[in-house]
Amino acid sequence: MRLLVTGGTGFVGSNVVKVAIERHAAQVTVTAHTWRPSGKEPFETVSVDITDSASLRKAVREARPDAIIHSAILNDFPLMYANRALAWDSYVTSTQTLVDAANEIDAKLVLVSTDWVFDGTQSAAAETTPPNPINLYGVLKVVGETIVTNAAANGAVARIAGVNGTHWLRADYVATQNPGMGHLAGAVVDALRDGRPFAVWQAPANMVATPSLASESAEMMLRIVERDLTGIFHCCGGETVDRMEFARAVARVFELDADLLSSGPADLSATGPAPIPIDTSLDATATSEALGYPLPDVDSLLARFRHEVEHGRLAPAA
Secondary structure, eight states: OEEEEETTTSHHHHHHHHHHHHHHOOEEEEEESSOOOOSOOSSEEEEOOTTOHHHHHHHHHHHOOSEEEEOOOOOOHHHHHHOHHHHHIIIIIHHHHHHHHHHHHTOEEEEEEEGGGSOSSSSSBOTTSOOOOOSHHHHHHHHHHHHHHHHOTTEEEEEEOSEEOOOTTOTTOOOOOOSSSTTHHHHHHHHHHTTOOEEEEOTTSOOEEOOEEHHHHHHHHHHHHHTTOOEEEEOSOSOOEEHHHHHHHHHHHTTOOGGGEEEEOOOOTTTTTOOOOSBOOBOOHHHHHHHTOOOOOHHHHHHHHHHHHHHSSOOOOO
């Protein structure tokens, strides 16, 4: 299988690339903007600004992939609000370009989306629940989802949620708590292993979610590709928890001191003026059945993350 991964050098993208190569024997090409390869990577790299439609379409034509996984994002909330045109091109125009290019070469397209397409007032949103975003990021993702579901000849949407895990291409990556529940596990582990207290944020942060492990979300995406499925999928775990429950689960699974955990005010500087959905819990039952993938609970996901942290490699396939 030939796979093109946009944003393949980012956090989620690096997991898609690693799982695709190591578990699915894929030949992978990644798009990168500022990241530069060393020449030793087990994949091809093409330098592309995803807002440059001509260059993006050219990259697809030259790679001629069987499938495209579109994980690239503009990961800067204040900039998105300050420069709406850039945000639109980064999320919407890039998705339309990739849909057109995929249709041209008869390739499958999987758009990586988010639980933040929901407003945070409806628990256990299913794959068929109508979205209702409350911030610009969610709006842009919904528009992208709509383009894929309506215009892609062979398209799928993979929503992820509270994504934690390993960045496989950045040795300097440091997990920090943010208004979503992503990266929280790594931040807790780093603090508690150093014997430092850790304040788990209170509302108005995202307080309830259905956490994902990036490598397992990637596995689910690859199954969408290999089974040639279309539609909307929830590529997350199988257990919903609140923020403090999740932090305590991290301490338990990593055998760290949960007494160092406390509650504290949220720092929303990373999201600027964006409203935050409080409860973005997902129901992934239909996805589990379609992919033949038993949904792991939080402890199982964290055990697999611990394996990644301690061994520097993916956990064996479930």
